[in-house]
Amino acid sequence: MSKTAGRRRGTAAGIALTAALSAAFLAPGIANAAPKPPPQAEIIHGDVMNYAINVTKANNGQTQKAERAVEQAGGEVVASYAEIGVVIAQSDNTVFADTLRLDKAVESVGATRTAPVDTADATYRGDAATTAPERRSAAVTKDMGVEAAGDVVADPRESEQWDMSLIGADAAHQITDGDRNVLVAVLDSGIEATHPDLAANVDATVSAGCNSGVPNTAPEAWQPSTSSHGTHVAGTIAAARNGVGIVGVAxxxxxxxxxxxxxxxxxxxxxxxxxxxxxxSTGADVTNNSYYIDPWMFWCDNDADQAAVKTAVDRAVQYSQSKGVVNVAAAGNSNIDLANKTTDASSPNDTTPLLRAIDTGCADIPAELDGVVTVSSTTNTSAKSGFSNYGLDVVDVAAPGSAILSTVTGGGYALYSGTSMASPHAAGVAALIKSTHPDMSGQALAGLLSGQATDVPCPVGSVQCVGSPADNGFFGAGMVNALAAVQK
Incomplete structure (x- = not known):
């Protein structure tokens, strides 16, 4: 795991009430005078922006105070999570964040993007959730087929899935294909639920679109529109054994x-x-996260906006892990040593990127958040994929990610490359561990995922890869091992 509503009266209203009561005791003739209303916060209208607000204490009372402060500062609440003390808000007040930072119920505030929110954006207040593509993983055309083993009946294209052989998934399937009680949430661009290799395994009752900032369970909100990325990821995790196409890890x-x-x-x-x-909230055992959160490739502690957003996301991640969820994430595709960051020239990617110095206080999220299982990518020879990020004590495990055959929209199949493709292999193995160890806690499951991995040493002569075969910057604890996952 990576180391690294009713409303309560605000403070201003309380002061006004105290003053009125004091006046009542001193001058009985004005005992019925109403308390002064809270002072109106300064509002300077400008671009519409979204903000993450961290409340000082994760409870209903403090969260409601923060919501009240949002309204007084000319904002509107988009979503509110009292259980983690996070409020998402929208405002066109150019001093909204500065105003909120003065409120006693607020710990920190940060803009979630650098580009203004326009009327076509799903979070723009009053608009419905949209659908989504993914931009980071490129398809490749090289056929990487090898022969698949097993006494179980093979699906037609299983022989092309060299990746399943490399992690022992074909051997694991001789023992089990996983348990229906296990749920893997694919946080991505949507899954084509009608795909013949996925239809049996996609659970519509626990699917939703989150682009509006709140869950939308309508099918059109969580199925893909222009991207196959999420469908490809889903196939690697759990394409069905049904005599069609391929077979997933679980x-x-x-x-x-x-x-x-x-x-x-x-x-x-x-x-x-x-x-x-x-x-x-819907009972996921594992989440797969084949992305980094925009618009910053790295969110830095020395920037007030970025630090606040980083905290808000981390609160959500830590909360999920406290409920037993194992969060698996891609390490990224820039061939960067995450343990020794120096510069970033790609952020922010929603306006104009700037060259900036970065350090260990800057994190790729969610991959570098505490407890998240971070996955690097390998080729069919167990070498690090040239694009894969790496880093000692950052990467936890490795998995195949170069030229991976999986499901795509339109009922088809394609080869994609990226750590986006490596992460779902690890998520699938985590699902197999949960299938064979149903009572295991999420923390223990994540530990076992690393503990069962097959050691992969650094390449001979490499100056980038440091560490031992059991824990190094390229492969972490090693290649995920599906067979070990199902052997009690």
Whole structure:
């Protein structure tokens, strides 16, 4: 695991009430005088922006105070999570964040993006949730087929799934294909629920779109529109053994589609927070997160906005993990040493990127948040994929991610590459562990996922890869091992 409503009266109203009561005792003739209303916060109208607000204490009372402060500062609440003390709000007040930071119920406030929210955005107040694509993983055309083993009946294209052989999934399927009680939430661009290899495993009753910042369970909100990314990820995790196409790592577990990617390919914090909270509330055992949260590749502690958003996302992640969820995330595709960051020239990606210095206080989220299982990518020879990020004590495990055959929209199949493709292999193995160890806690399950991994040493002569075969920057604890996962 990565180391690294009713409303209560606000403070101003309380002061006004105290003053009025004092006056009543001093001058009985004005005992019926009404208390002064709270002073109106300064409002300077400008662009519409979204904000993550962290409350000082995660409870209903403090959260309601923060909501009241949002309204007084000219904002509107988009979503509110009293259980983690996070409020998502929208305002066109250019001093909204500065105003909120003065409120005693508020710990920190940060804009969730650098581009204004326009009327076409799903979070724009009054608009419905949209559907989404994914922009980060490129398809490739090289055929990487090898022969699959097993006494079980093979699906037609299973022989092309070298990745399943590499992690021992074909051998694991001789023992079990997983348990229907296990649920994997795919936080992504949506899953095509009618795909013949996925229809049996996608659970519509626990699927939702989160692009509006709140869960929308309508089918059109959580199925894909322009992107196959989430469908590809889902196939790697749990394409069914049904005599059609391919077979996933855990072909008998259930999937929920939790859409967090908008039509422009962005995963904004409010959607991701909604995704983690919704997955937790619907009983997910594992989440797969093949993305980083936009618009910053790295969210830094030395920036007030970025630090506040990082805290809000982390609260959602830590809450989910406290409820037993195992969160698995892609390490990223920039061939960066996450343990030794120096510069970032790609952020913010929703306006104009700036070259900036970064350090260990800057994190790829959710991959570098505490407790998240971070996955690097390998080729069919167990070498690190050239695009994969890496980092000692950041990467937890490795999995195949180069030229992976899986399901795509339109009922088809394609080869994609990326750590986005590696992460679902690890999520699938986690689902197999949960299937064979149903009473295991999420923390123990994540530990076993790393503990059962097959050691992969650093390449001979490599200066980038540091550490031992059992824990190094390229492969973490090693290659995930599906067979070990099902052997009690």
């Amino acid at each position: 072909p008998d577990v259930r999937l929920s589609s939790v859409k967090v990617v908008n039509d422009d390919g962005f995963i904004y914090p409010e959607a991701a927070i909604c995704g983690f909270m919704y997955a937790t």
